[in-house]
Amino acid sequence: PANNHAPNPGFEQPNPQGAGPRGWVGSHWAGPAATYSWVTHTVHSGSRAVRIANASDATRSRWRAPVVAVQAGQTYRYGVHIRGAQIAGTARVTGQIRDFSAVASRFSLAPEPVA
Numbered sequence: 001p002a003n004n005h006a007p008n009p010g011f012e013q014p015n016p017q018g019a020g021p022r023g024w025v026g027s028h029w030a031g032p033a034a035t036y037s038w039v040t041h042t043v044h045s046g047s048r049a050v051r052i053a054n055a056s057d058a059t060r061s062r063w064r065a066p067v068v069a070v071q072a073g074q075t076y077r078y079g080v081h082i083r084g085a086q087i088a089g090t091a092r093v094t095g096q097i098r099d100f101s102a103v104a105s106r107f108s109l110a111p112e113p114v115a
Contacts, residue, residue, distance in 0.1 A: 005068045005076070010046040011038065021050060024063050031058035044081040 007023030015022045019038070026036025032055035043049040050063050070076055078095055 011048040028061035030060035034059050034061035
């Protein structure tokens, strides 16, 4: 399908509190808490971006969006733009596809540097 299924894909629309992007939540699951920011600098396009500043190399953090419904038999394209600075260790983008019968497929995207 040609339309974008991601909620607020450019992070442009504010949440009800005006403190972050609508439909996205910063969370971490290991290590010290990270700092999550909704910024107007170092954007790819538009006027907003999201940022994660990890407290340590042990921090595992993410910006998370709600579940997006898809249709079986359709092809979907997943893409992001990432800018990294002062990265120690590994930075990666992952996704998860679930069929809600307790089966989950996880995938990672290999970085493709932009020339």
